[in-house]
Amino acid sequence: MKKISVIAFVLGLFLTPCLGFAANGAMPNGETILLNSSDISEANVRSIQELLNLIPGVKAGSSSVSIRGNSAVAVFLDGMSLINTASAHRQIKWNLVSVEDIETLKLIKGGGAVAFGDNTSGGVIIIKTKAVNRTKASLSFEAGNQNYWRTKGNATRKSGPWGVSFNGDFFSTDGFRINGDKEQGRAGIKLSYAPEKWLRFAGSDSEAPTLALDYGETRKGSPGLPSRPTPKARSRDEALGASFNFKANGWKNTTSFTRFQNDFYNSDSNTVTKLRSWNLKQDLRKSFKTSLLGKINTGLMLATTEAQGNKVKPVDEQSYSLFGQKSIRFKGLPLTLGLGLRANLYSAFDTAINPEVKAGWKIGDLRLEAAFQLTNNTPSIRQRYYETSTTRPNPDLDMERGTNYSLGANYSPLDWLSLSTTVFYNQIRDRITYMRGEDGVGRYENLGETHLSGVEASLTFKPFKWLVFRPSYTYLEAIDDQSELWISAKPRHKFKADLQIRPSSDLMFGIQGTHVSELYTNAANTKTAPSYFLLDLRGEYRLEQVRFFFRVDNCLDEDHLYADGYPAPPRTWQMGVGWDF
Secondary structure (H helix, E strand, O other), X not given: OHHHHHHHHHHHHHHOOOOXXXXXXXXXXXXXXXXXHHHHHHHOOOOHHHHHOOOOOEEEOOOOEEEOOEOOEEEEEOOEEOEOOOOOOOOEOHHHOOHHHEEEEEEXXXXXXXXXXXXXXXXXXXXXXXXXXXXXXXXXXXXXXOOEEEEEXXXXXXXXXXXXXXXXXXXXXXXXXXXXXEEEEEEEEEEEEOOHHHXXXXXXXXXXXXXXXXXXXXXXXXOEEOOEEOOOEEEEEEEEEEEEEEEEOOEEEEEEEEEEEEEEEEOOOOEEEEEEEEEEEEEEEXXXXXXXXXXXXXXXXXXXXXXEEOOEEEEEEEEEEEEEEEEEEOOOOOEEEEEEEEEEEEOOOOOEEXXXXXXXXXXXXXXXXXXXXXXXEOOOHHHHHEOOOOEOOOOOOOOEEEEEEEEEEEEEEEOOEEEEEEEEEEEEEOOEEEEEOOOOOEXXXXXXXXXXXXXXXXXXXXXXXXXXXXXXXXXXXXXXXXXXEEOOOOOOEEEEEEEEEEEEOOEEEEEEEEEEOOEEOOOOOOOEEOOEEEEEEEEEEEEOOEEEEEXXXXXXXXXXXXXXXXXXXXXXXXXXXXXXX
């Protein structure tokens, strides 16, 4: 396996001048990708998951996301975490995000522990919604096979110092399996207030005080594995989020509150589970100028979490952290050095220190970046305290500790051509693993070490305004160092290519092909899911204020499995119409 790592490293260096990525013209910067509202609009996507799946190395599901095979990814919406801290595998509440309301999406690959804290060894996604500074509205309707239908709407009104916006989304589908139906709804409202007195007091770089409320609810069936169907298993998930943001005189404040509720029942097994949790977080940041060290970015974060349920002992935990970051530019050299340090204090775990070193070297159209970080992933409440017929609680479960290395290059010799590649290595110690006993009952434990390493390479080719071609390739080596077996649900190879054509400013067609290699579906490496190829189509036509759009996923009707062994959907299609007012 070590030989494979060396080969991957050499391959990455060889591909450096040959491959890269930029999303719809967005500025690529090594490990960071920034998409603005124009980029998102041109991508013609209907959900945040569709948008993320256009980015090389990223895989987003209905409640999850992974970057280069690592699912320890923090996701923030206007500073509010979208991670359900009470779920077993940190489910992401994507249903709180309206893709039409996104102003910017920033994706940081390979770790962000210094600035963003725990569970970021895979990366960070920062979503910022549009400011309430305009008067606008839109409405759309969609329908498709599997009895799918969806309606979405949003409206924004600006009047003097006041601004208010609302967005809502509801969809329903029968699914493609028995008990695979799903209903999901969401609503959000944002209120801002910035009188002239505030603007004069807060300074030119200020942001209006903004209060945002988001609510989402999902009701669905759980069909189970084909070999073990669960035709009567049902669940209800509810998420409520609130955030208060403002920026004044260099201070940036985010106060957020999230509440999650989950109900699950299965009459066949007499299983009833109820779980409630909430999290309150304060995030305060400011840049200071010092005579000795110059400008330093600092931050202070406080968080408290509580949880309770019929099969979970009451939980009350706190965390505190302080960080500082310094960027150094060397005169006469195209070199930038970034240093960072974060100290974390927990009520349930030992203190953790996260150092960070980054270096960037720019020569003409070529930019090289290297990074080193120490990260920590804390176990979830369910992993420590949840008790079922097959899982015992383990309140002594400790955090994972990771070491991240990356070396990347970006080359943009022409306005219409961008090429980049990254070699990465992520070592995890005290990996959290579910261990089952001979009686069929197990618990989560800290066992051994694992590593994720490989090469990510991509390219953006835009020779004309009406054509964009984005191929990418990710090679991933995912090994349990103790057993030397492959980690389940991690494919070795993944190819992705997206072609977007705009014959006119009002018409767009997109086609995306994805190949995923064979992978193991269990830790013993005795069961596999075969490789597969998917072809997806999308399109949009605008007639003044009216939009007609369609999407077809799995056009070739490929029979394939998800990484966990569950069957994936056959060919699905949706079409709809929208109005912009």
